[in-house]
Amino acid sequence: MNIAVSNVKPLQLALVGNPNCGKTAMFNALTGSRQKVANYPGVTVERKEGVFVTPAGRHVVAIDLPGTYSLRGRSPDEVVTRDAILGRLEGDPRPDLLVCVADATNLKIMLRLVIELSSAGIPMLLALNMMDIAQYRGIRIDAEGLSAELGIPVISTVAVNPDGTGSLVREIDRLASSGLASNAPNWHALDAGEVRNAHHLADALVARFVSKPANDRDWTHRFDNVLLNPVGGIVILLAVLFLIFQAVFSWAVLPMEWIASGFDWLAATVAAVLPSGLLSSLITDGVIAGVGSVLVFLPQIMILFFFIILLEDFGYMARAAFLMDRIVGGAGLHGRSFIPLLSSFACAIPGIMATRVIENRRQRLATIMVAPLMTCSARIPVYTLIISAFIPNRQVWGFVNLQGLVMFSLYAAGIVSAFAVAFVFRTFVWRGKTEPFIMELPGYKRPLLRSVVLGVVQRAVIFLKRAGTIILSMMILIWFLSTFPAPPEGAADPAINYSFAGIIGHALLPLLSPIGFNWQIAVALIPGLAAREVAVGALATVYAISGDASGSTLSSTLATQWSLATALSLLAWYVFAPQCASTLGVVRRETNSWRWPVAMFVYMMVLAYFASLIVYQVAVALGG
Amino acid sequence: MHDPVMLLDTVLTFMIVLAAACFVVWRIFLPVRLKTVLRHRLSGRREPCAPQAEAAGCTVGCNGCALGSIHKQQQHDRRA
Numbered sequence: 001m002n003i004a005v006s007n008v009k010p011l012q013l014a015l016v017g018n019p020n021c022g023k024t025a026m027f028n029a030l031t032g033s034r035q036k037v038a039n040y041p042g043v044t045v046e047r048k049e050g051v052f053v054t055p056a057g058r059h060v061v062a063i064d065l066p067g068t069y070s071l072r073g074r075s076p077d078e079v080v081t082r083d084a085i086l087g088r089l090e091g092d093p094r095p096d097l098l099v100c101v102a103d104a105t106n107l108k109i110m111l112r113l114v115i116e117l118s119s120a121g122i123p124m125l126l127a128l129n130m131m132d133i134a135q136y137r138g139i140r141i142d143a144e145g146l147s148a149e150l151g152i153p154v155i156s157t158v159a160v161n162p163d164g165t166g167s168l169v170r171e172i173d174r175l176a177s178s179g180l181a182s183n184a185p186n187w188h189a190l191d192a193g194e195v196r197n198a199h200h201l202a203d204a205l206v207a208r209f210v211s212k213p214a215n216d217r218d219w220t221h222r223f224d225n226v227l228l229n230p231v232g233g234i235v236i237l238l239a240v241l242f243l244i245f246q247a248v249f250s251w252a253v254l255p256m257e258w259i260a261s262g263f264d265w266l267a268a269t270v271a272a273v274l275p276s277g278l279l280s281s282l283i284t285d286g287v288i289a290g291v292g293s294v295l296v297f298l299p300q301i302m303i304l305f306f307f308i309i310l311l312e313d314f315g316y317m318a319r320a321a322f323l324m325d326r327i328v329g330g331a332g333l334h335g336r337s338f339i340p341l342l343s344s345f346a347c348a349i350p351g352i353m354a355t356r357v358i359e360n361r362r363q364r365l366a367t368i369m370v371a372p373l374m375t376c377s378a379r380i381p382v383y384t385l386i387i388s389a390f391i392p393n394r395q396v397w398g399f400v401n402l403q404g405l406v407m408f409s410l411y412a413a414g415i416v417s418a419f420a421v422a423f424v425f426r427t428f429v430w431r432g433k434t435e436p437f438i439m440e441l442p443g444y445k446r447p448l449l450r451s452v453v454l455g456v457v458q459r460a461v462i463f464l465k466r467a468g469t470i471i472l473s474m475m476i477l478i479w480f481l482s483t484f485p486a487p488p489e490g491a492a493d494p495a496i497n498y499s500f501a502g503i504i505g506h507a508l509l510p511l512l513s514p515i516g517f518n519w520q521i522a523v524a525l526i527p528g529l530a531a532r533e534v535a536v537g538a539l540a541t542v543y544a545i546s547g548d549a550s551g552s553t554l555s556s557t558l559a560t561q562w563s564l565a566t567a568l569s570l571l572a573w574y575v576f577a578p579q580c581a582s583t584l585g586v587v588r589r590e591t592n593s594w595r596w597p598v599a600m601f602v603y604m605m606v607l608a609y610f611a612s613l614i615v616y617q618v619a620v621a622l623g624g
Numbered sequence: 625m626h627d628p629v630m631l632l633d634t635v636l637t638f639m640i641v642l643a644a645a646c647f648v649v650w651r652i653f654l655p656v657r658l659k660t661v662l663r664h665r666l667s668g669r670r671e672p673c674a675p676q677a678e679a680a681g682c683t684v685g686c687n688g689c690a691l692g693s694i695h696k697q698q699q700h701d702r703r704a
Contacts (some may be wrong), residue, residue, distance in 0.1 A: 277630060278637040382659055471650055476644035581652055 009170025010051070010059040011496040012093055012175050014084060016117065018110050019067030020442050022129040024048075027064035027157035030169070034458065035064065036350075044441055045077040045466045047084055056173045063095065069109060071116055072189055074208035075359040085120050086185050096180050097172065099122040104141060104156070105218075105443060107210055112200040114150065114568065119224025120185035123175065124152045127168055131156040133445070139212035146209040157308040159196045160448055220315075220443045228317070233323045240316075244307045245411065246404040248300050252531065255604035257297035260553060263292030278483075285544040287472065290537035293554050295408075295467050297381040297533075302456050304380065308345065309455040313447035317342060322441060330418035333370075335362040335439065341367065341418065346459070347354035352590055362430035366422050367589060369600055372583050375411045377463070378532040382574050383410055385536050389555040400496035413575050417607070466531065474527045475541055482523075482545045496546040515573070515609065516566040516616035520546075525579070532579045565619035570614040576608035 015023045024035050024044050030051030042153070048064040065084055066077035073079040087094030098117060101407050102110035107128070114126060116125075117609050147154040155171050158164030190198065227233050254368060267288045274280040311317050321328075322336035336358050345349030351371040358364040384407070391403050426432070478501065487498040504526065505519030512522050520542045528535030540554045544559070560569070578584065584597040591597075650659065664671040 275629060275633070277633040279633045280638075282637050282640065469647070473644040473647045474652075476641055477648060482639045530648070 003146040005514055010061045011097065011180075012061050012062045012095045012101055013093035013097045013172065014065055014083065015099050015101055016113075017086060018066050018069055018113060019440070019583065020102065021067065021101050021103040021110065022159045023067065024064055024102045026127065026129060026157065026165065026168075027062055029159045030060075030166045031462060036177045036455075039408045041242060044189040045080075045354055047080050052169075054169050054173045055235065056177065058173060058176055059400055059463060060172065069113060070190070070195075071120075071187060072309070076356040080280075080562070085117070086187060094182065095122055095186075096182065098122050098275035099131050099168070099172075100126045101157075101159075102126060104128040104131050105137060106440075107137060107141065108202050108206045109440070111205050112198050114152075115198045115201055118274050119185065119187040121185045121391065123180045123182065125168075125171060125175065126150065126154045127154055127157045128154060129157045132158045133443070134203050137218050137592075140211045143211040145293050146205065149205060149209070160451070190250055216324075217567070218443060220441075222508075223444055224319070224441070227319050228322060236555065237320055237323055239537055240311070241411070242306065242404075242408050245408040246401050247307070249401055249404040249407060251258075251303050252299040254469060256296050259296045259298065260292070263296070264289055267292075281545070282479050284477065286475050286541050289544040289554075290475030290478065290541040291467055293385075293540035294381055294471055294533050295464075295536045297459060297536075298463060300375050300384055301378055301463055302460050304377070304458050305346070305459040306452065309452050310447050313445060313451060314445045316499070317440065317443045318441050321439065329417060332362060333367055333419075333422050334358050337363065337367040337422075338404065342459045344376060347372070347374040347376050347378070348580065349586045352583070352586050355590070360432075362426070362432050363593065365596065366425045367602075368587055369425060369596065370422045372580065372600065372604065373414050373421060375414040375575075376532070377459070378580065379410075381533040383407060383559070383571065385539075385555055386567050386571055389558040389562075390564055403404055410571060410575060421603075466533075470531060471534050471537055474530060475509055475537045477539045478523070478527055479539045479545065481509050482542055494546050496542065514616075516563070516569040516620070517573075517612075518562070518566070520561075521566075521570060525577075530581055534577075535579070557587070563620075565616050568619050569612040569616035571610045572611040576604050576611050578604035578608075 015027055015262050017023050021505045027033060027048065027050060028035055031052045033048075033050045035048055036043070042592075043105060044064060046066070048065070050062050052060050052062060055058060064079040067079045068078045069079075071085065073082040083089050084096065085091065085098065098112050098120065100110065100117060102114075111125075114124070117124060126146070134141065139265040141155040141156075142594050143156060151169050153175070155168050175261050179435035227236060230259045267284045267442060269290065273279060274283065311320075321335065321342070323334045323336050328335055328341075337355070339357065340351045340354040342351075343354045348371050349373065352368050355371070357365045357410045358367060387403050391406050394402055396402050396405065481501040481504070482496050482499050484499060487493070487495045491498060497506075501523045502519065505523040508522040509517075509519050517525075523542055524535040527538050536554070538559070543557050544552065544562065578601045584601060587600055588594055654662075661671045
């Protein structure tokens with residue numbers, strides 16, 4: 001197909017709408033981008049930009065803005081949206097066209113925003129997104145009538161369908177070729193009376209142009225009667241989480257064995273091909289043992305994210321936020337804190353960034369400070385390694401896998417400690433009233449297989465990239481520190497005892513021996529500051545070089561080298577320890593101060609040390 | 625150490641270790657601003673101006689300005 005590409009200035013197009021109406025799905029469909037989408041509000045907290053070319057050859061710069069209900073800008077993410085629309089961002093031109101993305105099944109709130117957006121002075125068009133769901137539910141929208149009344153084009157779209165945005169792109173072309181003229185913005189913050197009038201106008205528009213069937217085919221209310229039950233809902237939520245962790249352990253066994261066998265074969269092949277020397281040791285003991293011991297956990301991470309993305313797309317995670325509101329509020333956090341805390345299960349960094357949806361400064365700070373206590377995916381390799389080494393793989397009560405149960409308990413410990421710490425912060429540091437939580441619950445949607453698979457693959461790629469970059473580099477340095485300097489002639493102890501790593505590990509031993517850590521763990525904790533899972537690779541390298549691994553897996557090596565008390569102490573350490581430099585960097589960026597990352601590092605380190613001390617001493621007293 | 629194979633083995637090993645050390649320093653220890661300056665100078669381009677206060681917005685993604693940070697003013701605005 002020949003496309004004549006024009007040389008005129010690219011058209012600036014901004015996607016604006018309520019939270020969870022499909023703006024990012026639309027952005028991805030238009031630009032071919034793969035930004036995160038999920039079926040709950042507050043996923044996008046930053047302005048994102050992409051480029052596409054229309055069939056007429058017009059270059060369009062698409063800007064995906066965080067969702068908002070008005071232009072008042074009550075939280076940092078809403079300020080970004082308001083300022084982008086009003087052209088208040090320096091070096092960032094005012095959009096030429098606003099594409100108002102509306103959830104066609106819930107048009108009223110968006111119409112209120114469209115009325116307010118008309119004061120921005122920018123040409124608009126209204127995209128009725130999720131039209132497939134609206135049609136399934138028998139909702140009919142008189143698009144022509146609405147268009148005539150609003151004075152802007154109204155287009156039907158289905159952003160998640162491959163050809164669901166064709167009509168939108170054609171309309172953009174048509175509008176652009178007919179000339180888009182903006183006026184000076186005359187927006188002002190609406191007072192209560194103006195807000196009421198806008199609501200009445202939106203109500204009137206819906207009454208005139210939207211018809212709903214008497215018997216709605218939407219199952220949302222029927223599902224919610226069960227899933228949002230104050231008692232039954234909590235039981236179902238716990239059961240869902242419990243089953244996920246059971247599956248993480250049960251389903252991952254075979255693929256983990258395959259990966260481990262693959263690395264064993266690779267190490268044997270390299271050892272056979274390369275002459276015995278430094279390079280052979282670096283590749284087998286450093287790279288393959290170190291990186292391989294981390295990569296073996298890839299199946300568990302993929303299985304966990306498969307379930308999380310499935311539940312997000314289904315719309316269940318927003319219900320989980322609703323169910324947890326009483327607990328979250330009891331800890332002094334805002335109900336909106338649940339989504340950042342939920343994001344922190346993947347990684348604390350997007351979780352901390354997601355706190356931008358919280359308008360209250362104290363509650364936002366409290367959420368930032370506790371987000372790293374939620375169990376991120378980097379902890380999975382550490383937890384799994386220790387659990388598989390020390391917890392027997394057997395059933396309890398006839399059907400519960402004991403290893404899965406311990407994993408579930410560690411996640412629960414992270415959640416409970418986060419709420420406990422938040423409660424302490426809100427009681428003694430940032431006192432103040434907890435604000436009520438208002439969130440629009442999304443409708444349930446059938447998860448799209450493509451979206452779920454894409455999300456899982458993205459998480460796997462992120463993990464593999466970390467393994468191939470920072471973890472690989474760290475393993476090489478750990479190998480160097482564990483190999484040099486060589487032992488003096490006639491030395492009786494193992495060579496690693498004379499290395500830099502041995503010297504550092506033994507120097508830290510007096511501090512760490514009360515909590516049951518040996519010098520090998522001390523060595524592993526230092527690179528673990530860069531990323532938690534590096535500690536697993538570091539342990540593998542240190543034990544491989546010291547000759548204690550003797551060809552067995554790291555898990556079986558640890559089972560013979562450590563006591564149960566040491567293993568439990570290390571688990572307790574990892575529930576609390578601030579072992580991630582990137583997280584501290586993001587906290588500094590989001591709070592614009594070094595005070596909070598330093599405070600976070602200190603409080604988490606103190607918590608980790610005392611938790612490990614108590615666990616170790618109790619376990620030793622009980623004979624562990 | 626006179627064995628050329630062993631010499632090559634040692635040189636290769638230390639080059640790999642040096643590369644890993646450089647990567648770790650680059651990724652973890654160098655501040656973003658310094659990395660941006662170095663990246664631009666190495667590629668022969670003019671380095672971008674320093675991030676400004678919130679007026680700069682987030683045109684090229686978050687570059688660590690005060691926009692994403694918590695403002696005490698927000699609390700007063702809300703009460704007002």
